[in-house]
Amino acid sequence: MRARARIKDVASLAGVSTATVSRALSSPDTVGPATREKVMEAVKATGYRINAAARDLRQRRARSILILAPDLSNTFFGKIFAAIQEEASDVGLTVQISDSRIGRDRLLSLGYDGRADGIVLLDGGIDPEVVNGWKLPLVQLSEWNDEYRAPRLGIDNRAAARLAVDHLADLGHRDILHVSGPGENVLGVERQEGFLMAAADRGMTATVFPGAFTLEAGAQAARHWAALATRPTAVFCASDECALGFISECVHAGFDVPSDVSVVGFDDIDFADRFLPALTTIRQPRADMGRAAAARIIQMVEGRAAGSDNVDALPTERLEPALIIRSSTGTPKRKPGAPA
Amino acid sequence: MRARARIKDVASLAGVSTATVSRALSSPDTVGPATREKVMEAVKATGYRINAAARDLRQRRARSILILAPDLSNTFFGKIFAAIQEEASDVGLTVQISDSRIGRDRLLSLGYDGRADGIVLLDGGIDPEVVNGWKLPLVQLSEWNDEYRAPRLGIDNRAAARLAVDHLADLGHRDILHVSGPGENVLGVERQEGFLMAAADRGMTATVFPGAFTLEAGAQAARHWAALATRPTAVFCASDECALGFISECVHAGFDVPSDVSVVGFDDIDFADRFLPALTTIRQPRADMGRAAAARIIQMVEGRAAGSDNVDALPTERLEPALIIRSSTGTPKRKPGAPA
DNA sequence: GCAATGTATGAAATCGATTACATCTGATTC
DNA sequence: GAATCAGATGTAATCGATTTCATACATTGC
Numbered sequence: 153m154r155a156r157a158r159i160k161d162v163a164s165l166a167g168v169s170t171a172t173v174s175r176a177l178s179s180p181d182t183v184g185p186a187t188r189e190k191v192m193e194a195v196k197a198t199g200y201r202i203n204a205a206a207r208d209l210r211q212r213r214a215r216s217i218l219i220l221a222p223d224l225s226n227t228f229f230g231k232i233f234a235a236i237q238e239e240a241s242d243v244g245l246t247v248q249i250s251d252s253r254i255g256r257d258r259l260l261s262l263g264y265d266g267r268a269d270g271i272v273l274l275d276g277g278i279d280p281e282v283v284n285g286w287k288l289p290l291v292q293l294s295e296w297n298d299e300y301r302a303p304r305l306g307i308d309n310r311a312a313a314r315l316a317v318d319h320l321a322d323l324g325h326r327d328i329l330h331v332s333g334p335g336e337n338v339l340g341v342e343r344q345e346g347f348l349m350a351a352a353d354r355g356m357t358a359t360v361f362p363g364a365f366t367l368e369a370g371a372q373a374a375r376h377w378a379a380l381a382t383r384p385t386a387v388f389c390a391s392d393e394c395a396l397g398f399i400s401e402c403v404h405a406g407f408d409v410p411s412d413v414s415v416v417g418f419d420d421i422d423f424a425d426r427f428l429p430a431l432t433t434i435r436q437p438r439a440d441m442g443r444a445a446a447a448r449i450i451q452m453v454e455g456r457a458a459g460s461d462n463v464d465a466l467p468t469e470r471l472e473p474a475l476i477i478r479s480s481t482g483t484p485k486r487k488p489g490a491p492a
Numbered sequence: 493m494r495a496r497a498r499i500k501d502v503a504s505l506a507g508v509s510t511a512t513v514s515r516a517l518s519s520p521d522t523v524g525p526a527t528r529e530k531v532m533e534a535v536k537a538t539g540y541r542i543n544a545a546a547r548d549l550r551q552r553r554a555r556s557i558l559i560l561a562p563d564l565s566n567t568f569f570g571k572i573f574a575a576i577q578e579e580a581s582d583v584g585l586t587v588q589i590s591d592s593r594i595g596r597d598r599l600l601s602l603g604y605d606g607r608a609d610g611i612v613l614l615d616g617g618i619d620p621e622v623v624n625g626w627k628l629p630l631v632q633l634s635e636w637n638d639e640y641r642a643p644r645l646g647i648d649n650r651a652a653a654r655l656a657v658d659h660l661a662d663l664g665h666r667d668i669l670h671v672s673g674p675g676e677n678v679l680g681v682e683r684q685e686g687f688l689m690a691a692a693d694r695g696m697t698a699t700v701f702p703g704a705f706t707l708e709a710g711a712q713a714a715r716h717w718a719a720l721a722t723r724p725t726a727v728f729c730a731s732d733e734c735a736l737g738f739i740s741e742c743v744h745a746g747f748d749v750p751s752d753v754s755v756v757g758f759d760d761i762d763f764a765d766r767f768l769p770a771l772t773t774i775r776q777p778r779a780d781m782g783r784a785a786a787a788r789i790i791q792m793v794e795g796r797a798a799g800s801d802n803v804d805a806l807p808t809e810r811l812e813p814a815l816i817i818r819s820s821t822g823t824p825k826r827k828p829g830a831p832a
Numbered sequence: 833g834c835a836a837t838g839t840a841t842g843a844a845a846t847c848g849a850t851t852a853c854a855t856c857t858g859a860t861t862c
Numbered sequence: 863g864a865a866t867c868a869g870a871t872g873t874a875a876t877c878g879a880t881t882t883c884a885t886a887c888a889t890t891g892c
Contacts, residue, residue, distance in 0.1 A: 156604075156606075156627065158877095158878060158879085159878065159879060159880095160878080160879095168841075168842085169841070169842045169843075170842090170878090170879075170880090171841075171842060171843080171844095171880080171881075172840085172841060172842075173879095174879070174880055174881085175840095175841090175880090175881095178880085182839090182840080183840070183841080184839085184840060184841085187840080187841085201600070201601055201604040201605055202601075202605060202878090202879075203549070203605065203606045203877085203878050203879065204605040204606050204607045204879095205545050205548040205549040205554065205606050205607065205877085205878080205879085206549050206606075206847090206877070206878035206879035206880085207878080207879050207880075208545040208847095208879090209543070209545040209546050209549050209846095209847050209848065209849085209877090209878085209879075209880095210846070210847050210878085210879055210880045210881080211847080211879085211880070211881095212847070214545065216588075216607075223574065224570060224573045224574040224577055225570040225571040225573065225574035226570065227567045227570060227762070229570070230564060230565040230566065230567060230569070230570060231565045233564045233565065233589070234563065234564040234565035234591065237564055237589065237590060237591055238591065241590065241591070241594050241598065246588055246590065246602070246607065247588060247589055247590060248556075248586055248587060248588050248589070249573070249577065249587055249588070249589045250577060250581065250586065250587060251574065251577055251578065251581070254581050258581065260541070261541060261542075262586070264496075264541040265541055265542060265543065265544040266496075266543045266544050266545050266546075266848095267544045267545070267556075267586065287496065367762065367763070367766050371766070393762075396763065396766055397766055399768075400766040400767070400768060400770075403768050422567070422707065422733075423707070423736065423763055426707050426711075426736055426737055426740040427740070427767070427768075428739075428740060428743050428767075428768045430740075498847095498848060498849085499848065499849060499850095500848080500849095508871075508872085509871065509872045509873075510848090510849075510850090510872095511850080511851075511871070511872060511873080511874095512870085512871060512872075514849070514850055514851085515850090515851095515870095515871090518850085522869085522870080523870070523871080524869085524870060524871085527870080527871080542848090542849075543847085543848050543849065544849095545847085545848080545849085546847070546848035546849035546850085546877090547848080547849050547850070548849090548877095549847090549848085549849075549850095549876095549877050549878065549879085550848085550849055550850045550851080550876070550877050551849085551850070551877085552877070606878090
């Protein structure tokens with residue numbers, strides 16, 4: 153077997169023109185049944201597969217979507233990637249993936265070189281000039297940035313934080329701590345705002361430690377917490393990883409969770425329910441988020457191909473977070489010496 | 493601003509031919525300095541970006557590599573994806589990603605439609621006919637299959653299992669259990685073989701529970717273990733997830749790790765050192781694996797482009813696993829009633 | 833029996849770049 | 863001053879598909 157067969161080879165083997173082969177493959181009902189048969193045989197005989205570059209060039213589409221995320225190794229993204237890829241594959245689109253922190257020029261090219269028909273953006277921290285410079289259908293997922301002209305999909309992080317705070321309030325906690333996400337991140341900021349507002353509404357004493365979404369940030373926050381003169385009886389962490397880091401460090405320091413401190417995480421990663429203690433957390437429906445983003449971007453891409461022009465303006469979509477109560481939260485211990 | 497600028501637009505604005513623009517961009521030193529300047533200005537003025545489909549068609553390369561993995565959401569792959577993407581991006585290649593279980597025909601197309609120059613394959617379970625049917629540079633990473641005609645990169649799983657067994661033997665365990673990977677998976681098979689051989693060499697009693705790489709498989713194995721009349725004092729699990737599931741279930745059933753049972757995992761995922769107890773495990777250098785695979789596939793792709801023909805035949809490469817000792821393993825409890 | 837219509841097919845233009853080859857200019861050599 | 867050469871640039875072919883338009887033929891209606 154020599155080089156790849158081209159459409160020309162199929163055509164001459166079948167004794168028809170390339171136009172007919174093309175038609176037989178892409179819209180079979182426009183060619184005669186006998187011809188179609190001949191073509192299909194020739195395709196099989198030559199092992200012909202379409203050359204995507206040639207087709208994409210002619211049709212000015214790429215049949216591919218691009219996912220941009222700030223850190224591909226973040227376990228939070230895995231399920232989202234999988235869901236997007238599944239939806240995309242179902243409609244014949246391939247998926248490209250790239251770290252969104254690869255440098256301005258490379259990034260601009262990615263959205264501009266005709267290899268992607270649409271972009272799912274999981275990073276709200278990219279220069280808006282770059283993002284708005286792309287002339288492609290774009291969906292913001294999970295994170296967002298008000299300056300991007302693109303619809304947003306994700307949960308309401310303020311409301312989600314309120315779920316956590318209300319749960320702790322209901323358990324009887326009066327003095328609570330938040331280990332926040334990184335300061336420049338919208339998700340962290342909104343969760344913190346939701347935390348503070350909800351705590352105020354419930355008349356609770358609220359403290360915030362600036363943190364990050366990482367295990368290490370949680371561990372560090374735990375050390376600060378432990379050093380406090382009067383320690384809050386409950387902690388709401390900006391991510392599950394942060395929460396697990398917090399718990400881990402607390403336990404190592406001799407504290408018990410939840411009797412010394414209740415901990416609520418955020419995300420509901422796979423390990424959350426197997427951790428010891430199993431983690432109470434706010435679930436983000438990551439697979440749903442991925443599916444919704446994929447559906448939206450596909451709709452935009454196809455809509456654009458079909459000529460409707462206002463598909464890009466479809467509105468923001470909210471998905472529902474849920475409070476998952478497990479074993480890392482409980483009622484606060486009575487203060488030593490306090491009345492029963 | 494209208495539609496995207498094409499090379500023709502740049503050429504006429506700069507007052508040169510398209511050939512000159514092309515040369516000014518791809519090999520600047522072959523055009524005169526004044527011309528180069530004019531072209532660059534025209535590029536800036538028009539906002540021109542190359543159309544990748546056209547370039548790829550003409551050059552018969554895609555400047556893209558494809559990663560195929562059996563489950564994109566598996567946390568094990570994240571670091572690998574990130575490492576590959578980083579290396580690829582450095583040399584101007586984009587990365588496509590797909591689940592490798594998307595159906596034979598789609599899969600065949602992926603390696604055949606000219607959109608990828610090379611493939612990194614993380615799945616040893618694909619029909620060899622499909623894999624060998626691709627006429628592309630190919631690297632097997634982590635998993636492999638002897639019938640694929642492609643170099644392999646990964647650790648020696650038998651030797652890795654031996655590290656775990658030796659560690660347990662050194663601690664004084666005499667009766668050990670292995671919760672294996674899924675039966676059809678080479679990684680699971682080799683780890684099991686390594687386990688059995690090492691246990692035999694050390695004169696230990698060895699049992700195997702068929703399992704999987706999942707949390708749930710570990711939990712289930714723990715229930716079986718707990719039900720045993722004489723329980724092995726140590727367990728080697730085929731993955732960290734499995735190990736965490738095992739520990740979690742044991743603790744819930746009232747056992748203590750490591751005093752009732754020592755547990756060794758495999759992979760060293762990020763959570764391993766924050767779990768309670770911190771998990772003793774075999775580290776797979778995932779970032780190194782990704783980097784090595786990327787380097788290899790890039791070498792093959794460039795080599796092929798440069799005309800050398802035997803790059804595909806480069807040999808298998810072994811990376812070193814390491815035993816990471818943490819808190820989930822310890823000396824076995826003396827049997828009740830046994831002499832001190 | 834003839835115009836009108838529809839169906840199947842082919843020829844050739846097209847998508848937007850790269851590149852082989854031709855041409856032109858000016859410098860170098862003898 | 864002619865011959866040679868190198869460097870810069872342009873012309874046109876090319877990559878491999880899709881799609882417009884034209885054509886050939888069969889079918890329908892009157």
